[in-house]
Each structure stands twice: as C-alpha cells, then as structure tokens.
Amino acid sequence: MSKKILIVDDEAHIRMLIEQTLEDLEDEGVEFLTADNGQSALELIQSEKPNIVFLDVMMPKMNGMDVCKKVKQDLKMDDVFIILLTAKGQEIDRQKGQEVGANIYMTKPFDPEVLLNKAIQVLGLEK
Template identity: 70%
Template sequence: MTQKILIVDDEPNILTLMEQALESLEDEGVELITARNGEEALEIIKTEKPNLVFLDVMMPKMNGLQVCHIVKHDLQMADVYIVILTAKGQEFDKQKGIEVGADLYLTKPFRPKEVLEKSIQVLGF
C-alpha cells in the first residue's frame, strides 16, 4: 500500500522547501500531496487518507488547528499522524496544538533534515 504525505501551507516557498526535503521518500514509493488551505487539506485527508500530514497553522479558509481538531475528533482518524507547523513557538500555541490532537509540533523555521527524519520515523522506513 502506498504511503502518503500531505503538506499543507499557503506559502508556495514553504511547500517547495517541504517537497524538496521529502522528495527522496518518493524513491521509497511515498506519494507527496500538497494543499494550500485548510478546506482543501480536509477534503484531501478524507479522500486520500494520508499517513502523515504537515499542517501549517496560519492559513486561509480554515486554520491548521481547526483541520487537526476535525480530523482527530470529528472524523476519528487517529491513525493520521499530524505535525503542526507554525511560526508561533510560544507554550500557549503548543498547548493548543496538543489540545486539538496534534501528534507533533514543529516551529518555523524548521530544518529540512528534521522534517525528513521525522517522516522516516513515522512511516517506519
């Protein structure tokens, strides 16, 4: 079964950076999918059921915390591993991320190597 990673960010340069960080996983058969806002992300999560989601917090239409809450609580998709990406590193924000069900919290700017290592760990390579 193909493993899938969804990258959600409204900043094109962040999407590109994330794709570049993870493109080596495509050789392992991992499919990389991108979305530019929360609504789009939610639709993709429902239809594609990605194994791993990198989710930006500050986005148009629906923010990452709302998406995470819907996926984890309303849709009961506990097996989708969600990493919240945010420029906000305050403890309060981390607490909010944990409350909505995020599995991990990464603060921007992140290191591409860190993103890749985490992905390998989550997907079990």
C-alpha cells in the first residue's frame, strides 16, 4: 500500500505550501490528500488511514485539537502520526496538544526544511 500524507488547513495557500514543500516525496510514491476542515479530515483519516497528518489547530467546524483527540483517543488510531500546526507564540497549545495525543507540534511560519525532514523521517524514507 502506498504511503499517504494528509494536509489539513482551512487556508488554501498553507495547503499548497506544505504540498510544495513535500513534493519530492511524490517521486517516492507518496500520495497527498488534502482537507480544508476538521470534519472532512476526520472522514479521510478513517477511510484512507494516512501515515502522517499535518493538522492545523485553528479551523472552522471541528478544530485540530478535537480531530486529534477523536483519532487518538476515541478511534485509537495510534499508527497515524499527527503533526499539529499552529501560529507561533501560542504556547498554551503545546501542552493541550500533548494532552490530546498529538505526536509533535510545529509552529507557523514553519521552516520548510524541518517540515520535509520530519516527514521523511516518519515515513522511514531516509537515504
């Protein structure tokens, strides 16, 4: 089964940026999925079982925290590596992110290099 990365953000340019950052992985057969809200993200996670989810915290409908909590605590999908994304300086979210079971936490603006390296590492694609 091919590896999948789900990018969840209500802002289109952030989705595009992450996708662009990770484009080299396409050649490794990694498939990209995107969602612009928490509700469809949750549905995609259940149906597609992505390896990594880049999950924005601040989103309409269902926010990233709630999505993460559902996935990790209710659905017990431990294999899904969740990277929470939030604006810099919202320090309080870090602890909250840990509580809801996120694997790691990244701040926006993110460093593209760091983001790509993390994905490579989680997917086990290091050369």
